[in-house]
Amino acid sequence: MRPPWIDAAWSVWVRRREGGRVPHAVLLAGPAGLGKRGLAADIVGGLLCTAPGPDGRPCGACRACTLVAAGTHPDLHRVALEVNEDSGKLRTEIVVEQVRALRDALAQTSQFGGWRIALIDPADAMNGPSFNALLKTLEEPEASALLLLVCDRPGALPATIRSRCQRIDLRFPARAEALAWLSAAGVAGAVGAETLDLAAGNPGLARAYAEPVARAQLETVLRDLAAVGSGRAAPGDVAGSWLKDKDATAGLLVLAAQAVRVAAWSTLGQGSPGKSAAALSGLTAGADFQKLAQWWDRANAIREQLRAPLRHDLLLLELLRDFRAVLRPSTAARG
Ligand SMILES: [Zn+2]
Missing domain, CATH: 3.40.50.300 (P-loop containing nucleotide triphosphate hydrolases)
Incomplete structure (x- = not known):
């Protein structure tokens, strides 16, 4: 279609x-x-x-x-x-x-x-x-x-x-038009709305996010971010697991950036609180919005840096440490 x-x-x-x-x-x-x-x-x-x-x-x-x-x-x-x-x-x-x-x-x-x-x-x-x-x-x-x-x-x-x-x-269509197209493509209802939020209004990307592989990646990212943010997982361990499959790392970073963006906006009353927002918004609710915005910008920038021969493990480690620091400033020193 x-x-x-x-x-x-x-x-x-x-x-x-x-x-x-x-x-x-x-x-x-x-x-x-x-x-x-x-x-x-x-x-x-x-x-x-x-x-x-x-x-x-x-x-x-x-x-x-x-x-x-x-x-x-x-x-x-x-x-x-x-x-x-x-x-x-x-x-x-x-x-x-x-x-x-x-x-x-x-x-x-x-x-x-x-x-x-x-x-x-x-x-x-x-x-x-x-x-x-x-x-x-x-x-x-x-x-x-x-x-x-x-x-x-x-x-x-x-x-x-x-x-x-x-x-x-080519520009993003209006939300209603994008949702209607997603629905006709088999991505209907709450899943359509959630993936469209995650894709920042890009319906083609939203449809890709509704595929089983991307859904599984999103589950992983949400679980890992919540664990890092609440102090239940060490940033280094999560960085290591995200780098295991090098072809998937950039995709995980994009999803992490998007999920944090959706969660942060939803705590300001913007957008529909889909699964990604619900899983993270409890954590992001008390955080400084500007710092969260800087964080997801950095996550996107690091995705680009993955193409360069840099120490990807260190880049991700620092990014995840910073995520915890943004959510829990008082515990940042403990790394
Ligand atoms: Zn012809």
């Missing part, structure tokens, strides 16, 4: 297209979880498809659509994070060689006689030299060529890039 906010963004695109106003560059931006990638695929597919539907979306069956699906359409150039051949690991940046190759590809004539499209995703993963190379391409646009930039954090793109792109922004 396609969410209503995607349909709204699609209408904006179709109106531009039908008015013959397809720009040279489009920046498709918005928080993760709202369906940007599916929208980008429809924009790309709709331009390349030889028999699009009445709504302008790709048919999914013609030769062009088959080639797009197989990743071999000669007029579609994808730029994404690539594996570094030296280390065998996925790069964390889109490097300048990739953008130069893209420029060369767009300078060729179309193989199918139609649009040539470059899809850069995630666009905010480009580094400085990549942005500079892209800027040259944006300054000398080719006819019938579209650059489609997709990213979660448009603010991370230089203003010179942003100003040369037409924006399509």
Whole structure:
């Protein structure tokens, strides 16, 4: 089921297209979880498809659509994070060689006689030299060529890039609309409301939080935070258990930050006190709201730092110690 906010963004695109106003560059931006990638695929597919539907979306069956699906359409150039051949690991940046190759590809004539499209995703993963190379391409646009930039954090793109792109922004829908969509997706009632609070209003993320794996992670996080906060568990032990499965650590930190945020707001009478709030709000009720807010900001910042080769055990230990200190200032000294 396609969410209503995607349909709204699609209408904006179709109106531009039908008015013959397809720009040279489009920046498709918005928080993760709202369906940007599916929208980008429809924009790309709709331009390349030889028999699009009445709504302008790709048919999914013609030769062009088959080639797009197989990743071999000669007029579609994808730029994404690539594996570094030296280390065998996925790069964390889109490097300048990739953008130069893209420029060369767009300078060729179309193989199918139609649009040539470059899809850069995630666009905010480009580094400085990549942005500079892209800027040259944006300054000398080719006819019938579209650059489609997709990213979660448009603010991370230089203003010179942003100003040369037409924006399509996906935004969180109103709460009632998000709840209706969640309900239709099988996440109804109190669970829908609770996960939407936990996801800070992002319905795509809320649906992910309703999955069994995320529910189990939330149980773990709530139990551990309550234990640390009440002094029943040592911060070091909890840090160790959160680091056992390295792939899960970032997810646990996000849930911890979100749960504390929901609990803190609920003690101020904001939002529905779901399970996460109920489990923690007894502890957070007496704490300084500003300090709690600083804490969940730090938890989110540390999630980013998990990508860097730092002592993750120490980062988490300090974070959990601080959580206890915020809740129980008098016992902080005991660590
Ligand atoms: Zn088609």
